[in-house]
Amino acid sequence: MSDGIKVDYAEIDRLTTGITALNAFAGPLVPKVGALSVDGDLLASAILSPGTALAAEGAVMNASAQLSVTIVSTEALVIITASISKVYEAAEAGLALTVAGLHVAAAATWATTTDVAETVALVTGTVVYGTIALGALATEAVRSGVALDVLGIVTVSFSEAALTALRTDGDLTQRTAVFTLAAARSFNRNFSAALPWMSPDIVAMEQAWLGDLRTTNTYDGLLSTLIGDGRQFGLFEDGVPRFIDGVLSDSQVDDRRQRALVDGIRETGQQFTTDGAGNIIPTDVSSLLASSGQIDRMGQEDFANVRVFKTVDENGVTRFTVQIPSTQSWNPEAGDTPNDLTSDVIAMRHGDQTALSQAVIEALRKAGVKDEPVMLTGFSLGGITAGAVAAGDSGYNIQQVVTAGSPIGAMDIPSDVHVTALESTADPIAALDGTPNPRDWTTLRGDAPLKANEHDAPTVATAHDANRYAVMASGVPSVNDDPAITQFLGGNGKTTTVTDYQVQRRSE
Secondary structure, three states, rough: OOOOOOOEEEHHHHOOOOOOHHHHHHHHHHHHHHHOOOOOOHHOOOOOOHHHHHHHHHHHOOOOOOOOOOHHHHHHHHHHHHHHHHHHHHHHHHHHHHHHHHHHHOOOEOOOOOHHHHHHHHHHHHHHHHHHHHHHHHHHHHHOOOOOHHHHHHHHHHHHHHHHHOOOOOEEEEEEEHHHHHHHHHHHHHHHHHHHHOOOOOHHHHHHHHHHHHHOOEEEEHHHHHHHHHOOOOOOOOOOEEOOOOOOHHHHHHHHHHHHHHHHHHHHOOOOOOOOOOOOOOOOOHHHHHHHHHHHHHHOOOEEEEEEEEEEOOOOOOOEEEEEOOOOOOOOOOOOOOOOOOHHHHHHOEEEEEEEEHHHHHHHHOOOOOEEEEEEEOOOHHHHHHHHHHHOOOEEEEEEEEEEEOOOOOOOOOOOEEEEEEEEOOOOOOOOOOOOOOOOOOOEEOOOOOOOOOOOOOOOOOOOOOOOOOOOHHOOOOHHHHHHHHHHOOOOOOEEEEEEEEEHHHHH
């Protein structure tokens, strides 16, 4: 191993504050890092073939029935944090962190555990996948020139997570899981806090980083590990949809509807066609996305508002459009509303196997859809769900998908479904798929535009906005007035009716 990625406490002390308590906890375990020998050629090739390295590590650990492969969270922090420091010092980011990850896996403590195989899976999933991800993140941060920003966020997040783990009662396995979840939450919080002053370069870095994970087959494994680890603590438990009525009074829902309509007009600078209740009747892509903003503000965190448009054209042809709401809760603990972080994570890994996707399919049944043409549309999670349902086997005649700010590029949507995707280059959510959209899709990519009521340019923190995407669409007539989309919408002598379905989540 080169000196550029050597781990020692001096670098850790200079890099992280409050590390003294951490050292006291992890110090007795550090000598065990070399307890399991790992072939040098394997380590050197790990960055080229993480899957091979992962399998080899699992085989080595499984070979000894004496092993208890419970990783101590603070030891992982010691090694990973030191490696990050050396990565930037020696410009060996990817290789350094991947090798560090394999050493963490080999540095298992020799505690008493009966289910060795299960713990091996936890180690190789959480630590190896996680460390490869950190290596790719560091590499892309260096390449894109945002290394100091990313390094600062990672360091602070890991330090916070380590202190949380140290203050938690329980054995080493429990503290490891606490550290993993705390690190994820802390990184999300610190990353979100930094977004307002970050350069849009961070979005390009993010997509390149996640693209690196896809090329090493780490992306799906990382999501699976996140879901599996979270479920040990009651997180990401999705359940099934429950159609309800009366969570709010009619007057409360109507007040939200009208406020959203006023906000949509003010923020987009446009006037919309509405029905008697004040629901936006889309006539183009811009007003379609403004309607997405309206249903989000109607449901908020009380219910998912799934909207179905039934449009009959002048020739008597009936078409249906289902509009799906976006994320309204970022809490990893599943709540009453199915449009939350749980749905985001599961949809990105398992497609239409979410309560929200099932609600969309049930809404089509309730609306009386048979074999009529269907368009699925949504902003953010709404678009993710639209893509997932289109890629699944709903049994309906889905012909069109329209999304905005939705990472759906890796979804296997049938080629006979026309897909239109709007993605701002400053939107970090749209980049979460880590891959460009297929060439046969219609993809509108560009800068995040000003909304009509704004004077300051949008930032990475404010680019993800349904009404902003409505403004973006209005500036590109070839997308805004695409006949493949507008045939599903109102106007031009058509008759359009709106039905809103209020959906909550019920535990299975």
